[in-house]
Amino acid sequence: MFKPARQPAEERAAIAQAVQRLYLAAAEHAPIAADRGGNFADGSADGRMDCVDHSQNDTTFLxxxxxxxxxxxxRVAAPVWRAPWIIDLHYASQIIEIASETPWVVDSWFFDFGHEPVVVPYQQWKKG
Structure with a gap:
């Protein structure tokens, strides 16, 4: 999936697909398939993850x-965080486009398990 990625945007699309597939593979060994988007839809299910879990997993995959x-x-950078409403703290993984030094966020927390993560410009993500 990375061979045809000749441009940064194509590589970001491949990153989203690869992170999705790595989660699917991990679910064969851990109960993470019970995870639902956000923090509350999965209740107390075994395998639920919060944004910190997702940011750490996504960064490890990257x-x-x-x-x-x-x-x-x-290149892979340290996870980032935002707190647009002071108590609404949220973490995500970060990549930096090498040619432009533009930061991007890879965030799998928003969706139910098995969905591709979003890959968006850091400034857009930071605004919420």
Whole structure:
């Protein structure tokens, strides 16, 4: 899925697909398929994850992809956080487009398990 990614936007699309597939593979070994988007829809289900869990998992997946030499247009950065309403703290993974130094966010927390994560510009994500 990364071979046709000749442009940064194509690579970001491949990143979203790869993170999705890595989650599907992980669900074969952990009960994470019970996870629902956000923090409340999954109640007390085994395998539920909050945004911190997602940001750590996504970052680990991204580091794995980078170590495999699959990321040519982006580098993995530390997770980012935002608090638009002071108590509404939210974390997500971050990649940096190498050519432009533009930060992007990879965020799988919003959707039910199995959905591709969003990959959006950091400034857009930061606004909520």
């Amino acid at each position: 580091q794995y992809l980078a170590q495999q030499g699959l990321l040519q247009h982006h």
